[in-house]
Amino acid sequence: MRLSMHGFRAAAVIRSRSTPLLLRPRHWEPPITSPSKRTTVRSTDYWHGVDITLNARLRNALNLQAGTRSGRAITDNCATTVLIDSPDPRNCRNVDPFQTTLRGSVTYTLPKVDVLFSATMRSQPGIALAANWLVPNTVVQGLLGRLPPGALATGTTTVAILDNDHRVYGPRRGQIDMRFAKILRFGRTRTNVGVDLGNLLNSNQPTAYQS
Numbered sequence: 001m002r003l004s005m006h007g008f009r010a011a012a013v014i015r016s017r018s019t020p021l022l023l024r025p026r027h028w029e030p031p032i033t034s035p036s037k038r039t040t041v042r043s044t045d046y047w048h049g050v051d052i053t054l055n056a057r058l059r060n061a062l063n064l065q066a067g068t069r070s071g072r073a074i075t076d077n078c079a080t081t082v083l084i085d086s087p088d089p090r091n092c093r094n095v096d097p098f099q100t101t102l103r104g105s106v107t108y109t110l111p112k113v114d115v116l117f118s119a120t121m122r123s124q125p126g127i128a129l130a131a132n133w134l135v136p137n138t139v140v141q142g143l144l145g146r147l148p149p150g151a152l153a154t155g156t157t158t159v160a161i162l163d164n165d166h167r168v169y170g171p172r173r174g175q176i177d178m179r180f181a182k183i184l185r186f187g188r189t190r191t192n193v194g195v196d197l198g199n200l201l202n203s204n205q206p207t208a209y210q211s
Helices: 081-085 137-144
Strands: 002-005 008-016 021-023 041-057 063-076 093-095 099-110 115-124 132-136 156-160 173-186 189-197
Touching: 132 137, 137 156
Parallel strands: none
Antiparallel strands: 002 008, 008 041, 021 041, 041 063, 063 093, 063 099, 099 115, 115 173, 132 156, 173 189
């Protein structure tokens, strides 16, 4: 959907994606007499939400842009998890909570002196925290009666301790960047010399966690 009126433009996109995955897990099939026989299982992975972007071009080269993105991802591997991927079926269906990202930018050229001011802002959801347990493959073999695909008896298998019903997220991440530049004109040539200020408010949210 697009809307244009008096210098304003809005765009909204609703996305829905579903991609079934067909697998042929030969390692768990019972003995068969026909080489053409295969077992087909299904895995689904999709995202649904909404993206909205607003643009405004005003006088004196003042440009404004604001947008938001809100949605969630859903993954369902319950038909394949225990058979193929992992001995732990707890997280075979993953339904993320709805999360929202905010973004915006502004640019303005000061008339007569040709000085450019610009700024960008974004606010993003916090990163999901994880806690994992490295299970020896000998233990996994005792539970499943076989080793995980491609695994060695001397190795380990990573099992998530936090399941989807007890997930934990870090604080939201926000950042503001600014730029000041002087526009220089030489005949038909235009250039600018400026200074960039990154992370103006000195936010220090973590970008990764390790457990």
